[in-house]
Each structure stands twice: as structure tokens, then as C-alpha cells.
Amino acid sequence: MNGAEWRVPRDAKHVxxxxxxxxxxxxxxxxxxxxxxxxFGANYPRESLPESLQQQERQQRTTxxxxxxxxxxxxxxxxxxxxxxxxxxxDENELQKKRGPRKKRPGKExxxxxxxxxxxxxxxxxxxxxxxxxxxxxxRKVVPCYSKTQKLSKIETLRLAKNYIWALSETLNAxxxxxxxxxxxxxxxxxxxxTTNLVAGCLQLNARNFLTDHNGEVMFSGRxxxxxxxxxxxxxxxxxxxxxxxxxxxxSKPFRHYxxxxxxxxxxxxxxxxSSSPHFDGQLSPPMSFNGIFSLKHDDPPDYGKSGHYGxxxxxxxxxxxxxxxxxxxxSPEARFPYDLHVRSQSFQTQGEVNGSYHN
DNA sequence: TAGGCCATCTGGTCCT
DNA sequence: AGGACCAGATGGCCTA
Numbered sequence: 001m002n003g004a005e006w007r008v009p010r011d012a013k014h015v016x017x018x019x020x021x022x023x024x025x026x027x028x029x030x031x032x033x034x035x036x037x038x039x040f041g042a043n044y045p046r047e048s049l050p051e052s053l054q055q056q057e058r059q060q061r062t063t064x065x066x067x068x069x070x071x072x073x074x075x076x077x078x079x080x081x082x083x084x085x086x087x088x089x090x091d092e093n094e095l096q097k098k099r100g101p102r103k104k105r106p107g108k109e110x111x112x113x114x115x116x117x118x119x120x121x122x123x124x125x126x127x128x129x130x131x132x133x134x135x136x137x138x139x140r141k142v143v144p145c146y147s148k149t150q151k152l153s154k155i156e157t158l159r160l161a162k163n164y165i166w167a168l169s170e171t172l173n174a175x176x177x178x179x180x181x182x183x184x185x186x187x188x189x190x191x192x193x194x195t196t197n198l199v200a201g202c203l204q205l206n207a208r209n210f211l212t213d214h215n216g217e218v219m220f221s222g223r224x225x226x227x228x229x230x231x232x233x234x235x236x237x238x239x240x241x242x243x244x245x246x247x248x249x250x251x252s253k254p255f256r257h258y259x260x261x262x263x264x265x266x267x268x269x270x271x272x273x274x275s276s277s278p279h280f281d282g283q284l285s286p287p288m289s290f291n292g293i294f295s296l297k298h299d300d301p302p303d304y305g306k307s308g309h310y311g312x313x314x315x316x317x318x319x320x321x322x323x324x325x326x327x328x329x330x331x332s333p334e335a336r337f338p339y340d341l342h343v344r345s346q347s348f349q350t351q352g353e354v355n356g357s358y359h360n
Numbered sequence: 361t362a363g364g365c366c367a368t369c370t371g372g373t374c375c376t
Numbered sequence: 377a378g379g380a381c382c383a384g385a386t387g388g389c390c391t392a
Contacts, residue, residue, distance in 0.1 A: 118369090118370080118371095121369095121370085121371095122368075122369060122370080125368080125369075125370085126367080126368070126369090129367075129368080133366095133367095153364085153365065153366090154365080154366085155365090
């Protein structure tokens, strides 16, 4: 366990970020030297501050000017400060009592050393962010919408991953074949329209089937994705069902209109996956492996490599039948539950044989 | 050109 | 003291 991940929440006075604190002038008095920072002083719209705060700031700056121990001083700042010191010398005797002994001015060695430390810190920060991005990239590959050419943004990747985890855990919790419509709608909950379209393309669905309305609700109109999925012959995986290759069911309902929330609640019997929901509290971690339910292939699977860069396969849970032989949602021959799963008082028995392992 | 996304720099804070 | 983490600022790139 990385201790840094479980830090005790910072003290209340530290919750507001540094820059925000500067802007709000809520600095603790012992940190008033920051008011002399060039980034603060040059362009800050002081006239926008309340008069009382402007007075407070002026007072603090007067006090802070006497503190020469500022690591990030530039040479210009140093000369400016020397001028200030000459002025300050006039009443130095009086202020000396309050200030105490002057601190030693940082020498060139100290400045060079500080610059070097800053460069090293920058390099570490770059490396850290690269690691974070690498982790995010690996996350992109396991959410049900991976494209090398059209990458999900960071925020959309996280949102989709959250939705995916939620939908999968609820699927396991229900212990039955998922309602595909609800599943897809859950995936798209809160996603932007481009990402919704991307997921639609990924799932080989017509994006119009689950457009997001202006309220952020995922709406459904037209042919049910479920129907489309289950009746789709799939001779041309590049085309959404009903456009080419797929057989448009002549008996399909002409128009159906679901609101996302009702469809979601009907199936999941739970409120929205938003973490703000009471049910979701404390259940942020997926209590499952998705083995046996969904098998994601993103390394150019032979079945789907021709269809572009997306790869999603629906696999049957143990004892369940294939959805459709030609559907992109199909039972993976190696689909197994390699583990005992204990999901919210539910347990799935381990399959006896494991023909192959996938998804580390 | 505005807005979104991203990488990078930077300083503050916490921890070891 | 120094590293990790965090968040704000900034500028570049891309797209509608």
C-alpha cells in the first residue's frame, strides 16, 4: 500500500491551493513573503480586491519586504530589493528591533543549487506525469472503446471507465444476462457527444439510438440496440446494423423513446452510477473481474480487425448461451470464471477448466 | 477565433 | 533536505 495514497486529509488551511490562496489573500501571516512573488505582483488585478484586503496586502508587503530569504528571487528582484533596503535603512534602527538579525543573503552557489533542484524536480514531475499518462493509456485499452486513431481524452477515459466498472459490477450483481440497452446507456452516462458516438461505433450501434439529450440524459430513439445487436447478421462489421450488411428487421418497432434513467433503474434497480448516489457510496471499487462477462480484445482480433480499431466482445457467463453466433457480442470460447467471485453476497462458482487466460 | 485538450513549469504542502 | 503529490498558470496544437 502506497502510503501517499492514503494521506490524512490536509489541514483545513491547506485545502485551498496555493494559487487560490494567493488570489484570495488568505495566506497565513507567516507566509506573507509570497506576496512579493513576481507572479503575484505583476499582473494581479489588485483593484478587484476589496479595499480592506488591499490594505491588508499593502501592510503585508511592507512587512514582507524585510525578508530576504526568498529562494525564487531573480536578479532583477535582487536589485529591486537592494533599492528597497536603502530606503529601509532610514528607519532600520526602529525596525531592527522587530525584525531581528538579518538573514544571510543567498549566494550565487545557493541560487545555482536552487536552479538545479528545480530542474531536477521538473524532470521528476515530467516522469511522473508520463507514468500517469501510461497508466491512463493502459486504461484506455481496457475500457470498451479503444481506438488508436481517435483516443479518448483523459477525462472521458476516466468517465467511461467508471461507467464500465459500474455496469459490469451491476451485471454480476444481477447474475443474469445484462440488458444491453441499459448497459450501453450506462456506459454513455455523462460522456460527451463525440465520445458517445465513439462508443456507438465501438459497439457497432447507430449513435442515434442513444443520443444524449440536452439534459445529459441518454435518450433512445429508433431501433433498440438490443434488437439490433441480437438480430444482426454481421456480414459487414464496418457498418452499423441496419445500414449495410445487417438485416433490418422489418418488424422492428418504428419508434421507441426511452429515457436513460428509467431504463437504467428498471434494469439495475439502483440509482444512477453517479458517485453522489447513496448506493454508490462505498462501492467505488469493482467487486469483480469481467472475465466471463466481457472479453475485450484490442490487439487486432481476427474477427474484428477488419472493422477498424475498435474491439469489444460480449461473452457469455458460465452456463449461458451465446447471444448470437454472428453478433459482435458473442461467447468467447475461452470465456471462463477463473476465480470465485463474491459479489455483494453473491458467489459465482469457479469453472473447472480454464482453457486460456487473458487479461492480466 | 474561441474553446478544448495537453504538456510543462512552478511553488506549496506533506512525508520520510 | 529532498522526493512525491497536487493544482494553478501558461503556451502550443487542433478543430469547429
